[in-house]
Amino acid sequence: MDTTCRVLTIPIKKEMKIVVCIKQVPDTTEIKIDPKTGTLIRDGVPSIMNPDDKSGLEMALQLKDEQGAHVTVITMGPPQADLILREAFAMGVDRAIHLTDRKFAGADTLATSHALAGALRKIEFDLLITGRQAIDGDTAQVGPQIAEHLDLPQVSYLEDLKFDGDKTFTMKRHIEEGYQMLEVEAPCVVTVLSSANTPRYMNVGGIVDAYQKEVEVWGFNEIEVDEKNLGLKGSPTSVHKAFARGLKPAGELYEVETDEAVGIIIKKLKEKFILN
Template identity: 55%
Template sequence: MKIVVCIKQVPDTAEVKLDPKTNTLIRDGVPSIINHDDKAGLETALRIREEKGGTVTVVCMGPPQADVALREALAMGADEAYLLSAREFGGSDTYATATIIAAALKKIGFDLVITGRQAIDGDTAQVGPQIAEQLGVPQVTYAESVKVDGDSVIVKRQFEDRAHVLRVKLPCLITALTELAEPRYMNVGGIVDAYAKQVKIIDFESLRNSLNPDWIGIKGSPTNVVQSFTKQAKAAGTVMKDLTADQAVAAIMDKLIARHLI
């Protein structure tokens, strides 16, 4: 079984700052990490391989510096790594990103694709489902447990107030929650091996037969960031202590009335 895990290199912070002029992320001085959900997906793929055999491939679309994220994945135990990198891919929104990743996945081959549910910087949770649509395979999002059973995968899908257990036939795509699995640490042997292995580059030329230049980059991106801004910190609230429930209700009502809110 060939499992492909899509990993995104993201800034190591949930509070990404944006350049208000260009509407792009300010990455300078911010260390990069593998997105948390993706690492949980990678750990799951490694455990499936340990139980059922097969291979684990990692794929990352990004600039040449994303090589580091792929090497970390190799050091954790992935068998092979692909970096999707080209000038033509720059400026891609989620749709164009998914188009590029799907084209690469068709070339690489897969039985099971695992993406994170959501990246901590872009936060859209769109790329996984869009890849599945473009590959024409079934998808299960928000996976909190995954088990391979014959030609299918059994996935526990998380909802706010309940869970569904679904059986989905391979090939398929699953989007992983961070809770899916606690990622293992890299070991020293793994780190040495990771630097001996090759990270294969997939550029625009390698995908030219399946990728129209009009479908990718800014040209192929239907979304546009019109404005971006950082939220201002809220004023500190008032803490009312040592009140009974009735006193607390009365105090809140007084405040709301004083401000003409009710």
């Protein structure tokens, strides 16, 4: 006797995979520069997660809260950059990867993006988020460069992002005159503005567990990249000169009529021997 069996297939929706690139930066715009070497003096300046990156991470965590997602953070930096990965754990990420190797040292944005792309070739993802730019360099180049190396569509200056639950993202992109609304299919790369959201605080329970979790430390051998593209060798940028702007003294404010104002300005210019 034949037995027929009806198989009921229920499509299991794949959990979305998000990777967020984050960077540790000095926590101030008043960074001092060593006048002799032209490099940043980092001593005594606390380090933080770059604000645009933190908003990118918040965007990922909101998608996780609302629709479910597996969120990975990745950073390239010296051993102390471990702190922002622990912070990311305490905010709720699932996985953290720390790219650190002497071969990566001295990288400009191009070499950095090559190293990150090399690591990202080893990770499956539907959405890659980076911050628009880091406050210690303000270049806004790394995110777009990664997209180019990986040959993925990219949308920069993101304010908002929604996912249809299948494979399409609806994005709101900030442009000078207003906003652009875009639909992009996964996988893709986006760069996020810090104005997109207010990042959550670390959770106390998450902080307690943050150092119990494993940060995966990857070096050159763990990633897929041509060594000539890395570190100083792979960095075409050379810094011509770096200098700190001198402090201006506090200004004086006069609320007077135009004629009187002209008189005051002329008097001041004469005092400083700019006019005779």
